[in-house]
Amino acid sequence: xxxxxxxxxxxxxxxxxxxxxxxxxxxxxxxxxxxxxxxxxxxxxxxxxxxxxxxxxxxxxxxxxxxxxxxxxxxxxxxxxxxxxxxxxxxxxxxxxxxxxxxxxxxxxxxxxxxxxxxxxxxxxxxxxxxxxxxxxxxxxxxxxxxxxxxxxxxxxxxxxxxxxxxxxxxxxxxxxxxxxxxxxxxxxxxxxxxxxxxxxxxxxxxxxxxxxxxxxxxxxxxxxxxxxxxxxxxxxxxxxxxxxxxxxxxxxxxxxxxxxx
Amino acid sequence: xxxxxxxxxxxxxxxxxxxxxxxxxxxxxxxxxxxxxxxxxxxxxxxxxxxxxxxxxxxxxxxxxxxxxxxxxxxxxxxxxxxxxxxxxxxxxxxxxxxxxxxxxxxxxxxxxxxxxxxxxxxxxxxxxxxxxxxxxxxxxxxxxxxxxxxxxxxxxxxxxxxxxxxxxxxxxxxxxxxxxxxxxxxxxxxxxxxxxxxxxxxxxxxxxxxxxxxxxxxxxxxxxxxxxxxxxxxxxxxxxxxxxxxxxxxxxxxxxxxxxxxxxxxxxx
Ligand SMILES: [Fe+2]
Ligand SMILES: [Fe+2]
Numbered sequence: 001x002x003x004x005x006x007x008x009x010x011x012x013x014x015x016x017x018x019x020x021x022x023x024x025x026x027x028x029x030x031x032x033x034x035x036x037x038x039x040x041x042x043x044x045x046x047x048x049x050x051x052x053x054x055x056x057x058x059x060x061x062x063x064x065x066x067x068x069x070x071x072x073x074x075x076x077x078x079x080x081x082x083x084x085x086x087x088x089x090x091x092x093x094x095x096x097x098x099x100x101x102x103x104x105x106x107x108x109x110x111x112x113x114x115x116x117x118x119x120x121x122x123x124x125x126x127x128x129x130x131x132x133x134x135x136x137x138x139x140x141x142x143x144x145x146x147x148x149x150x151x152x153x154x155x156x157x158x159x160x161x162x163x164x165x166x167x168x169x170x171x172x173x174x175x176x177x178x179x180x181x182x183x184x185x186x187x188x189x190x191x192x193x194x195x196x197x198x199x200x201x202x203x204x205x206x207x208x209x210x211x212x213x214x215x216x217x218x219x220x221x222x223x224x225x226x227x228x229x230x231x232x233x234x235x236x237x238x239x240x241x242x243x244x245x246x247x248x249x250x251x252x253x254x255x256x257x258x259x260x261x262x
Numbered sequence: 263x264x265x266x267x268x269x270x271x272x273x274x275x276x277x278x279x280x281x282x283x284x285x286x287x288x289x290x291x292x293x294x295x296x297x298x299x300x301x302x303x304x305x306x307x308x309x310x311x312x313x314x315x316x317x318x319x320x321x322x323x324x325x326x327x328x329x330x331x332x333x334x335x336x337x338x339x340x341x342x343x344x345x346x347x348x349x350x351x352x353x354x355x356x357x358x359x360x361x362x363x364x365x366x367x368x369x370x371x372x373x374x375x376x377x378x379x380x381x382x383x384x385x386x387x388x389x390x391x392x393x394x395x396x397x398x399x400x401x402x403x404x405x406x407x408x409x410x411x412x413x414x415x416x417x418x419x420x421x422x423x424x425x426x427x428x429x430x431x432x433x434x435x436x437x438x439x440x441x442x443x444x445x446x447x448x449x450x451x452x453x454x455x456x457x458x459x460x461x462x463x464x465x466x467x468x469x470x471x472x473x474x475x476x477x478x479x480x481x482x483x484x485x486x487x488x489x490x491x492x493x494x495x496x497x498x499x500x501x502x503x504x505x506x507x508x509x510x511x512x513x514x515x516x517x518x519x520x521x522x523x524x525x526x527x528x529x530x531x532x
Contacts, residue, residue: 106532
């Protein structure tokens with residue numbers, strides 16, 4: 001980058017850095033120096049620069065330096081990942097609530113004992129949907145441009161499988177939750193990877209990130225619970241099982257692929 | 263023209279310009295892209311300011327020259343010298359005078375939240391004592407943003423800015439910035455819906471804003487009363503159309519399900 005190295009400020013700020021930190025703990029100089037040179041943009045990271053190293057005394061009385069935790073930053077790729085992940089999740093949960101809404105009347109009419117189960121699964125999906133709605137609003141992420149298309153497709157899928165009967169409806173849940181469960185698993189894995197990396201660097205992980213991992217984990221567990229219910233309600237007896245589940249799973253993957261992009 | 267004594271960094275700037283002529287293609291890409299706001303907005307992860315300090319200083323100095331010199335390369339050169347750089351450093355901006363327009367758009371979008379604040383949040387310039395509805399907030403925010411052009415002193419020259427935004431190569435960044443402004447206004451109004459209406463809301467607000475901006479350049483009324491009326495009327499228009507579309511979609515859905523239920527009650531297995 002051409003500009004920042006040539007500006008008036010960076011030149012005048014360098015001496016300030018030296019008098020502020022290095023002479024105070026000169027025995028730490030090598031480690032501080034590397035920390036400083038790692039900070040890529042001097043203009044913007046004033047708070048980071050102004051942090052002093054803290055000196056603590058340990059049990060045996062020797063002085064040990066512990067640097068206070070530096071707040072971690074998100075790279076552009078990380079921001080993009082979060083944005084598209086949350087957008088896809090919202091679209092998926094929108095679809096889930098609509099699938100159950102359309103399936104419930106015919107299924108419950110034919111099998112009244114399934115009413116509590118259908119309601120339980122719907123309620124959980126509605127909770128997931130509202131979680132992601134809130135996250136999108138909070139982080140100013142646009143919903144997918146395919147929103148009305150997914151509304152239509154999910155209703156059609158729920159309706160068709162609902163009319164086909166209990167086994168088909170359960171096979172639909174099984175197929176959807178298999179894809180969604182894997183999808184959430186991938187996200188949890190990526191986020192945990194970031195947290196681990198951040199901690200390794202000795203930087204502070206914002207509460208917001210931990211919370212997000214927990215939210216996605218909890219939702220994933222509930223999706224897998226739906227999967228178990230579906231298999232318990234004879235999803236595997238659906239005819240034609242292979243065709244039905246492979247079409248639905250393919251559809252889910254396609255929808256995820258598209259929602260990640262538009 | 264009064265030129266200040268160039269300092270050390272201006273010399274460096276000068277030398278690097280001489281050694282590497284700034285062409286639009288060969289120039290660091292960052293100049294074209296740093297206005298992009300990062301996705302995933304979060305208070306836990308603050309983002310960098312959109313302009314590096316040097317550019318910011320030059321462009322904001324150039325803006326103070328716009329009233330006298332218009333949105334021109336001359337204003338940009340004067341801005342560079344006012345900020346203590348060599349005149350030639352105006353060459354840092356491959357988009358020339360359009361860069362002043364864009365800087366103003368970005369800065370005023372980011373300042374809008376401070377300029378217009380609503381009663382329940384307290385502080386700043388509050389609008390009314392009672393709680394405003396989203397529609398009224400949108401209207402105050404649009405007017406607040408339009409009045410910022412007056413307060414910064416560029417309203418008299420705004421026709422030139424509009425002409426620059428209409429130059430074909432400037433259209434994409436201008437539209438992008440207009441879309442960001444519309445998003446900012448909806449965000450500041452406290453609207454949190456993230457459903458299918460998200461796009462139509464932003465598109466219709468953007469169209470109202472663009473039309474009002476053009477109207478305002480011709481407005482001779484006291485304190486821009488006519489513009490205020492224009493904004494109010496246009497917002498009402500799009501609201502009517504918007505709710506008509508929304509109602510139609512809802513009606514189709516409702517009627518569809520009613521038909522299905524009717525057939526079900528007649529014994530059809532659907
Ligand atoms: Fe779900
Ligand atoms: Fe689910």
